[in-house]
Amino acid sequence: MTGFGRKRGWIFAGVSAAALIGVMCTAPATAQGVNLSGVEVRGNQRIDSATVLTYAGLTPGQPVSAGELNAAYQRMVGSGLFEDVDLDVSGSRVIITVDEYPTINQISIEGNRRINDEALQELINSQPRRVYSPTTAENDARELTNAYRQAGRLEAVVVPKIIPRSQNRVDLVFEVSESRVVEIERIGFVGNRSYSDRRLRQVLETKQAGLFRALIRSDTFIEDRIQFDRQLLTDFYRSRGFVDFEVLSVAPEFSRERNAFFLTFNVQEGQRYHIGNISVSSEVPGLDPTAYRNILRIKAGQTYSPARIEDSVSRMERKALQDGLDFIRVDPRVTRNDRNQQLDFNFVLTRGERIFVERIDIEGNATTQDRVIRRQFDVVEGDPFNPREIRESAERIRALGYFSDAQVDAREGTQPDRVIVDVDVEEQPTGSLTFGVNYSVDDGPGLAIGLSERNFLGRGQLLNLSIAAGVDNADTALTFSDPALLGRDLRGTVDLYYRTSNNFSSDFDTRELGLVPSLEFPISENGRLELRYRLSQDEIKDVDFGYPDDSNDIGDNGSSAIIQREEGDRITSAVGYTYTYDTRRVGLDPNTGFQFRFSQDFAGLGGDNKYVKTTALLGAETKVWNEEIGLTAQLQGGSLNFIDGNSRVIDRFRAGNIRGFSRNGIGPRDLTATNEDALGGNYMAALSLEADFPIGLPEEYGFRGGVFFDAGSVWGLDDTAGTGGEVDDSFHLRTVVGASLFWTTPIGPLRFDFTKALDKEDYDDERTFDLTVSTRF
Missing domain, CATH: 3.10.20.310 (membrane protein fhac)
Incomplete structure (x- = not known):
């Protein structure tokens, strides 16, 4: 008897040489082929014999050779069902003994x-x-x-x-x-001359281990992240004119203790280039390039940036579509002038291939509806195919934040002049439940609970519920927002809020209940307009009216007579609008942003109040000194003009825009009242200048310093009767200087302000220290 067999641990290769020799020597007829009289299966418990014979492929009555026996053995081993397989040849019979995997x-x-x-x-x-x-x-x-x-x-x-x-x-x-985490102890750069290591480390996704190394995941060494960091560095330099920038190598090194990494980026900056001559020409008969030259925003002398060129190409191609010209492509042809470090551009209008979009296929969206993804495309089935628009659509899909990965590719359709756009997305959680503890110098400690869903029912809508409660106030807000109402670039929002507070004064309380539906839409490239309606019930209650003094001396008259007259609730029915112009959305200049905001509300469509409230803000920010120092300037103002009746303290402006004072620290104040209430003002103006800069600490600790100067005032009242003439509602300029410490932490960016008032009134409530969450205008 001879056999083919595999014992435990043998490599998935074939039959042993000894078994083959045995067959050839003791059963030579098998090599020429003998008729099998039968096949017997042994050892199988879970797998029936018919299945084993199917894998073996041996049929009784058919001739079989040594090669066929070897093939039968290989098929059985390759099935993955058996741990051991033995094929024994006894005369004209084959006995298959198997040992099944458990x-x-x-x-x-x-x-x-x-x-x-x-x-x-x-x-x-x-x-x-x-x-x-x-x-x-x-x-x-x-x-x-x-x-x-x-x-x-x-x-x-x-x-x-x-x-x-x-x-x-x-x-x-x-x-x-599990082992311990191997952190990145230091990130260094070789070859950088224009930007410091500190500035370049801010660009990278990978961070150095710092104070919060137990919480921050970006300070661990991950090879895949390094490739992403290379691209981030390249994009950073190219957007600042370094067209020849290259990351030559990235060298990770273990520390001597083998518990940390040292990461070194070897870069080659090259020279910074600016934009030189700009021209537009046409290779399309009858197409005048003059109108296309006039819509460009790129100018000679500007620092070269791929974003500027991409923006110029997109503008001209969009204009061609608006003019009814399909398949017009813009080819930016560059002439390099190394001597002057300039790039001359000639934007050539050409006729592209006549290719149409056959269809858009979307896969992977189990929750998100197809229409949420489709509305990110400016093209539909049957439109001319433009690769640039497809890339821009892919970026918009990724920017939604609904997907951990989104790939958009085009492939050939059913005909040579057709393409199919494939969208493959991988969804990620879009809901969040948050619990937090907050602290305010004005309001003290508080608790906050938030429930948010950014992709409600897969429709791309926002539903947010927030509840915040402090020692002296409570704020509940419910927001529902649809960013594409009626399938257009029209954001529809409904806000419902309920607030209770005594943050105006410790001697009266407020209650506000309101409903605010609004619509927001673009009216220009950088401008947006919001239209809104507000219906609210605002109440001033629990005012301290004081009590008479039995000693016939001056009595305790509690709160100001002005606030005493304002007690009660009023219904406000108002329509309003806000126009916003913001260049920060464009991103063509990575260092400079500009914003203008103008808002008005008109109350009097029913309700108790009739007024016009106007506010305006003008802000700008930039970075200087190789982007190490950030400069910010902000000017804002407001006016409240009641048409019928007088304003109330709950409606008027306060001092929240001027640092160095408490929320109600400046403005008209009734000094005849025992409580010396701050009354707020009908007018407000404030100027803020600020600079932030590194303070020499390792940037992974998250600390930066800052200095600022604030100036402004709150003034103006409708009625000062009954106060004994001690209310001064005139304009008085306050000025403040201060120093700030910015701290980026896992719970958010914090800022500590230390202030000194240069100009103030004797009755102002000054604050020399404040702790807030850092925000931008």
Whole structure:
């Protein structure tokens, strides 16, 4: 008797040489082929004999050779069902003896603390109640190890083990040794001359380990992130005119203790180039390039930036479509002048290929509706195909924030002049539930709860509920917003709020209940207009009216007589608008932004109040000294003009825009009242100048310094009767200087302000220190 066999642990290769020799020597007829009288299967428990014979492919009554027996053996081993396979030839019979792989009873992961079971289970292909495969188990262990490497635990080890159970079953256990996180201790640069290491480190996604190394994940070494950082550096330099910039190499090095990485980027900056001569020409008969030259925003002398060129090309191609000209393409042809470090551009209008969009296929969106993705495209089926528009649409899809990955590609359609646009997205969670603790110098400590869904019911709508409660105030707000109302670039929003507070004074309270529906839409490239309606009930209550003094001395008259007259509730029905012009959305200049905002509200469409309230803001920001120092300027003002009746303290402006004073620290004040109430003013003006800069600490700690100068005033009242003439509502300029400490933390950007008032009134409520969340205008 001779046999073909595989014992436990043999490589998935073939039949042993000894078995082949035995067949050839003891059964030579088999080599020429003998008729099988029968095939017998032994050892199978879970798999029936017919299945085994199907894999073997041996048919009784047919001739069989040694080569065919070897092929039968290979097929059975390759099925992955058997741990051992033996083929024994006895005369004209073949006996197949198998040892089946066990089935998996259950799968467990042990030793993991940093990554939970749910996240790791998603990476495992082995499944309970299926046949155990050592190869699959080893691949699963490799995937789990890679997950730990992506988390910065480079020395993590995952070992698959089996525990035998009854009835040929096993428990599959992945034993995890997590190891410690390997952090990036230092990021350095070689070859940079124009920008400091500190500035370049701000560009990278990877960060150095700092104070919050236990919370920040971006300071771990991940190889895939390094490639992304190379692209970020390239984009940073190219947008600032360095057309020849190149990252030559990235060298990661282990520390001597092998517990940290030192990362060095070797870069070659090249020279900074500016834009030289600009011209527009046409290769399309009858197409006049003059009108296209007039719409360009690019100018000679500006620093070269790919974004400026891309913007110019997009403008001209959009104009061609508006003029009814399809398939017009703009080819920016550059002439390089190394001597003057200039790039001359000739934008050539050409006729592109006549290719149409056959259809747009969207996959991967289990929750998000197709129309949410489709409205990011400016083209539909049947429109001319423009690769530039497809790329811009892909960027808009990614900017939604609904997807962890979004790929947009074009492939040939059913005809040569047709393309199919494939959109493949991978959804990510868009809802959040937050709990927080906040602190305000004015209001003290408080609690905040927030529930938000940015892709409500997969329609791309926002639903947000926030509840904040402090020692002296409470604020509840419900917001619903649709960014594409009626399928157009029209944002529809409904705000419902309820607020209670005594933050105006400790001697009276306020209650506000309001509903504000609004519509917002673009009216120019950088300008947007919001139209709104507000219906609210605003109440002043629990005013301190004082009490008479039985000693016939001056009595305690509590709050100001002005506030006493304003107690009660009023209904406000008002329509309003806000126009915003913001160049920061364009991104053509990475260092400079400009914003103008003008707003008016007209009350009197019913209700108790009739007034016109106007506010305006003008702001600008830029970076200087190789982008190390940020400069910000802001000028704002407001007026409240009541047409019928008098304004109330709940409606008037306060001093929140001028630092160095409490919220109601400046403006008209009734000094005859025992409480010396701050009354607010009908007019407000404020100027703020600020600079922020590095203070020498390692940037991974998140600290920057700043200085600022504020000037402004709050003034003007409708009625000062009954106050004894001690209310001064004239314009009095206040000026403040201060120093700031900015601290970027995992809970948000904090700022600490230390102030000194240069000009103030004796009755002003000055504040020399303030802690706030850092914001931009």
